[in-house]
Amino acid sequence: MCDDSQGFSRRRSTSFMGSGRKPKNIVRAAVAAVAVVALLSGCTAAAPPTEPEPTPPPTTATVGVVGQFTSFNPETSQGATHANLAVSQYLHESFAYIGDDLQVTGNTGFGEVEKISDDPLTVVYSLHEGRKWSDGTLVTMEDLLFGWAVNTGWFDDAAYNEQGNVVSGTRYFDTAKTESLNSDTERAEIDTRKRIMTVTYDDPFADWNRQWLLDRPLHVVAQKAGVSAGDILRVIREAPKGDPEAPAEPNATLLAAGRAWSTGFDVDPAAPDLSGAVSNGPYMVESLQSDRLELVRNPVYEGANYPAIDRLTVRFFPDEQSQLDAVQAGEVDVANLGAVSEATIGRLESAGAEVLTGARPRTLSLIFVDEAERMDDTTREALMLSLDRKHLVEESVGGVNADAAPLRSFISSAASGSAYRDVIADNGSPGDGPDVDRATSLLDGEEPQVRIRYEPTDTVAADLFAEIARMAEAAGIDVRPAGDDDQADAELVSADVSGSLYETARQRVTEGAGGVDAVRALLEMRRSTDPEQVIEVGQDVDRALFDDLYGMPLVEASGVVAHSAKVSGVSYTSSLWAAPSQFWTWQPVK
Incomplete structure (x- = not known):
């Protein structure tokens, strides 16, 4: 920026060196000359300040x-x-x-x-x-x-x-x-x-x-x-x-x-x-109402998971249906919807939602009962051989999750990703398809009756029971529902699977699963501090349960995560209840 007063002073002293008082017209001429020089030299008055860019609204x-x-x-x-x-x-x-x-x-x-x-x-x-x-x-x-x-x-x-x-x-x-x-x-x-x-x-x-x-x-x-x-x-x-x-x-x-x-x-x-809302994560609490929590980015957060979205509103719903309705109405941008039907997925997509599907760590297995008189091993094995597990999966969750496959472990599930794949690589799990001829041969003309208990209000369990009864009939096994007063031979058991192999194995074995070999493998697993060793001993736990004819893993639940077009970068989560954990990958879409 030019300093006009200093420029004028230098020119004035040069122009009038050694001179006395001059006439006014000469002074006016000198001033005009200085102005021309200033213009020619490119020195202009300061430009007016520009208006600041408006602050964009928070995402x-x-x-x-x-x-x-x-x-x-x-x-x-x-x-x-x-x-x-x-x-x-x-x-x-x-x-x-x-x-x-x-x-x-x-x-x-x-x-x-x-x-x-x-x-x-x-x-x-x-x-x-x-x-x-x-x-x-x-x-x-x-x-x-x-x-x-x-x-x-x-x-x-x-x-x-x-x-x-x-x-x-x-x-x-x-x-x-x-x-x-x-x-x-x-x-x-x-x-x-x-x-x-x-x-x-x-x-x-x-x-x-x-x-x-x-x-x-x-x-x-x-x-x-x-x-x-x-x-x-x-x-x-x-x-x-x-x-x-x-x-x-x-x-x-x-x-x-x-x-x-x-x-x-x-x-x-x-x-x-x-006062208890003090946090150290990417967000902090701004306000709380009965049905929502307002979160803003934590200004003192210096971690690696800085979120791209400025503000999150966490809305609380009394049940899954009301949350689903809000997603379809465009009122919720990200939600873990849990188990929904194929028709519901279609309605979500028609409403503009992006739908992600995958496995959930909730399993349904056929477990034989050891209370009172144990059903003989021959009947147990024949019943398991009669089952077409791939068909059971297709009938129960195939329409929701195209990647669904028969469950092959008692202590892990596909929801656990690579850990599950490592376990089932060598855990003694039987094949997926039926072997009716072998089942019939084992029974050698016998036509045993098997009573299975299940929760009739659970539609998946009820449908699976009907399919199991139909499949077993082909091998000569008469499968009937166990009444309240009946001694059940087996149960359709729904159970959640932890991401921790040890924790799930501990739950299964302490609930009475398996014999001496399973207990011994569990104790070894508890003392295993190397992740690869935990996988190997986990395989031993599964193998002991299969060898003991403890039962047969059948299917794993499928889940849905939905997000609006307003947010990108959302991934599927296997969690039964939480929104996807890596929320710092979410990006606002303008």
Whole structure:
């Protein structure tokens, strides 16, 4: 920019050097000459300021969730609802997350979890510097230490009855887990300078990589408990480990922290208290109403999963049908719709929704009953040989999920992605098609009667029963429904499958599945800390169940995720309840 006054001064001194007073007309001429020079030199007056570009409106999307939101702590016994868990994935992050295939995916934007020793099992948690809670408070190693105390129940000395109720001692943190699978550790140690926490297990533990330990913010818990964070940390560092066989006087500081953690984050939508909404994830809470939660991007978030959408509205629906209606009406942009019919998919597509289909971790299997008199092995094997499992899948879910296939495992499912494929590669699963001739030969002229119990209100189970009865008849087996007063020989059992092979195997075997070989394989799996070894032992568990003629896996449920044309980058999720986990890949479409 030209400085006119300085330019004029230089020219004036040059033009009048050594001269006296001049006539006015000469001065006017000089001024005019200077003006001409200024124009010729390209020096012009400053251009008027331009109007700033208008700020674009924030990008938005609406996510559907079935259920009522009741707590900012989804880890408590009363807070572990599908709606609360679904919201938590937007607000909180830790060292890893469960991906859309139900497997552990590391979150390198937050920190790292590393197994540094197998004997004893030793795990190191490394926290990146500068990570903050949404109120600006730093996430610290002390937060992790508190999370370890909560998740392990290390200080509990409670004893329980068969119903899971405390009969003596103290349980400080009312977690959703009735039994802690990772409590047998030494006291965790933190190094604040190196920003690491070290956890050493008493015994090997298969699911060590699913223990992420960051929990509610310690400073918020302390405030709600009416104690200082330092007091809580002092107890965690110094108090002895709880012993159910020798319960001690409850620790007052831990009791206060436990009450605050267990109930202090619950909310009443009619009069919401957002003090428990402090988060460390990509979004933070702006407001809460009875039927919706408004989220905005967290301005202090520095992780790797920064979302492209500025604002999310999470809408809560009382049931799946009302959520489906809202999606069809264009009121919801992303939703996990669960199991819907082929006709419903057609209506969604006609309404402009994009539809993604896949497997869900809910299975239906034929399980033989060992109560009272066990049905003979010959009849069991003949019945299984009579079944055309591929046809059963096509009849039940084939119209929704074109990739559906017969279920080939008791402890995993196609919803678990590569883990399932690895397990069924060598687990003793029988073929898909029937072998009626062999079944007839095994029976050798016998025509046994088999009573199968199923839930008649479950339309899929009812349809499968009818197909099983028809197929068995071809082998000479008379299949009938088991009445309320009948002793069933088998049951059509619906069960959910966890992404954790060990957790699902533990549930099956503790429910009475299999014999000695299955129990032995489960115990080995619990002590397997290498993922490949877990797969191999999982195959052994399946093989033991197949060899014991425990039953036959049949079908797996199919699910639907729908999204509007307003949002791209949405992927299918195998979760039974949550919207797709990788929401940071969603992009607003203009």
